[in-house]
Amino acid sequence: MLLKKPIETSEHTESYYAASASWQTGYPEFEGELNTDVVIIGGGFSGVSTAVELCEKGYKVVLLEANRISWGASGRNGGQLIGGLGQSPDSFKRSIGLDGVEAIYQMGDEGVDIVKERIKKYGIDCDLKWGYCEAGLTPRHIRAYKEWAEEDEDIQLLDKSQLREFINSDLYLGGYYKSNWGHLHPLNLCIGEAKVAENLGARIFEQSTVKKITYGNNPAVYTDKGLIRANYLVVCGNAYLGNLVPHLDARILPATSCIIATEPLTDEQIDQSLRKDVAVCDSRTALDYYRLSADKRMLFGGLANYTGLEPSNVVAIMRAKMAKVFPVLANARIEYKWSGLMAVAFRRIPVMGQLRGNVLYVGGYSGHGVAPTHIMGRVLAEAVEGNRERFDIMSKISHVPWPGGKLLRRPVMAAGMMFYKLIDMF
Ligand SMILES: Cc1cc2nc3c(=O)[nH]c(=O)nc-3n(C[C@H](O)[C@H](O)[C@H](O)COP(=O)(O)OP(=O)(O)OC[C@H]3O[C@@H](n4cnc5c(N)ncnc54)[C@H](O)[C@@H]3O)c2cc1C
Structure with missing residues (x-):
């Protein structure tokens, strides 16, 4: 497979989402000097959600985005609204205790609730639909669903023929359905939330890349044309942050995922493919x-x-x-294709913590961030307010740097991925 660097500009990538965006943001570039309560780096779901939560609490917030609001993963993703924070919290029992495990399960549900309530409260138009199916390709997948269904009463197990009522494909052995997860237009959600933050008093700047940070109890950020001092700095640049914060750069690995969008399908094509309007994932590591x-x-x-x-x-x-x-879609016209970077953390759960002084950070959602970014935004806002209970649980999870350092971590990860692909095959 021949690989190339995708061509990026500071405007949205040419996706179906950009073509159907409800409005085009046009916030100014930051210039000058400013003092504020909280400055946020990054205008994706993490940054925008943190801004909404802080503004609702009455803080003065400045949000700096290098490109456009939702330019990164938040404006390019699959739009699948799925609960949980990633890796099962039980794996972290030794560092966070049973109460911590329980708190993370609860946060996993709360992320979806925040999205649902915010859309309703502020009337954000983003095509929200409920219903999610996970589809299994191997007996191992099907056994896992049975185990999960014993723990989660919202999981409705589907055998092969029941799954066909949702997904008309020969490929799967069975699956499950959840009515409380779903899908939405992520770019319209994020720009809608930015508008909410703005209306609540946040000052938003686009085309304003943070080039330097000074740490301490009154951290400051520098762009090409200005300087902002704040009581708190929250770093939300995720996979697009580069080496601005070396601690994070070592712990999150930018990985690519790609999406295509067909022409609008006929009723006949829909009946022969995705019969019900649900979001679908299969259960492989490198999933569809x-x-x-x-x-x-x-x-x-x-x-x-x-x-x-x-x-x-x-x-x-x-x-x-x-x-x-x-197979019915083999010749459907493909009208859009795009890719984006997700940030993969070694332990597959968001990386949250505090650097020197009042500098907080989050990232590393590992391809599962639409709902998790929303609860992480709330937890960051709680920490700024002085309620650090949930922030401390998240930051107690130790996140090791990716093995292999800058040079070898990609080949190490690619070898790991190959291993999981083999497990999925057999
Ligand atoms: C193709 C794809 C499909 C996905 N599908 C799903 C899905 O279906 N469901 C799901 O739950 N998750 C999915 N994800 C993951 C999800 O999109 C992300 O976890 C989530 O959007 C992360 O949000 P974020 O705000 O942390 O990061 P981003 O949305 O990437 O935002 C980071 C922002 O920070 C800005 N920035 C970076 N550095 C600076 C700087 N120095 N100064 C100023 N600004 C800066 C960037 O320009 C960017 O806009 C997918 C990801 C991709 C790429």
């Missing part, structure tokens, strides 16, 4: 994820790779993947 858009396109995503690069023939590869699941 897909759903219908509001105008009935198939948005089909996958092809995760740890090079941070994009295959040069994304459309051909993704079309073949989609046709394997839904």
Whole structure:
């Protein structure tokens, strides 16, 4: 597979989402000097959500985005609204105790609730639909669903023929359905939330890259044209942060995922493919994820790779993947394709903590961030307010740097991915 660096500008990537955005943000570039309560780096879900939570509490907030609001993963993702924070919290019992485990399970549900309530409270138009299916390709997947269903009463197990009522494909052995997870238009959610933050008093600046941070009890950030001092700094640049914060750079690995969007499908094509308007993931490590858009396109995503690069023939590869699941779509016209960077943490749970002085950070959602970013934003706002209970639980999870350092971590990760692909095959 030939890989290349995707062409990026400081405007939104050419995705279905950008083409159907409800409005084009046009916040000014930051210039001059400012003092504020909290300055946030990054205008994706993490940064915007933290801004909304802080403004609701009455803080003065400045948000700096290098490109456009939701330019990164938040404006490019699969739009799947899924609970949980990633890795099962039970794996961290030794460092966070049973109360911590319970708190993380609760946060996993709360992320979805925040999205649901915020959309309703502020009337954000982002095509929210409820319903989610996970589809199994191996007996191991099906056994796992049975175990999960014993713990989670919201999981409705589906055998092969029941799953066909949702997903009309020969590929899967069975699956499960959850009515309290769903899907939405992520770019419209994020720009809608930015508007909420602005209306609540946040000052938002786009095309304003933070180039330098000074740490301490009154941290400061520097852009090309200005300087902002604050009581707190919250770092939310995730996979696009580069080396601005070396501690984070060592702990999160930018990985690429790609999505294609077909032309709007006919009723016949929908009946032969995704019959119910639900979000779908399969259970492999390098998974396929897909759903219908509001105008009935198939948005089909996958092809995760740890090079941070994009295959040069994304459309051909993704079309073949989609046709394997839904042969009826083999010749559907592909009208959009795009990719984005997700930030993968070694322990597959968000990386949250505090650097020197009042500098807080979050990132590393490992491909599962639409709902988790919302609860993490709330937890960061609680920490700024002085209520550190949930922040301390999250930051007690130790996040080791990726093995191999800057030079070898990608090959190490690619080898790991190959191992999991083999497990998925057999
Ligand atoms: C293709 C793809 C599909 C995905 N599908 C799903 C899905 O279906 N469901 C799900 O739950 N999750 C999914 N994810 C993951 C999810 O999108 C992310 O976890 C989430 O959006 C992360 O939000 P964020 O705000 O932390 O980061 P981002 O949205 O990446 O935002 C970071 C922002 O910070 C800005 N920035 C960086 N450095 C600076 C700086 N120095 N100064 C100023 N600004 C800066 C960037 O420009 C960017 O806009 C997917 C990710 C990708 C890439």
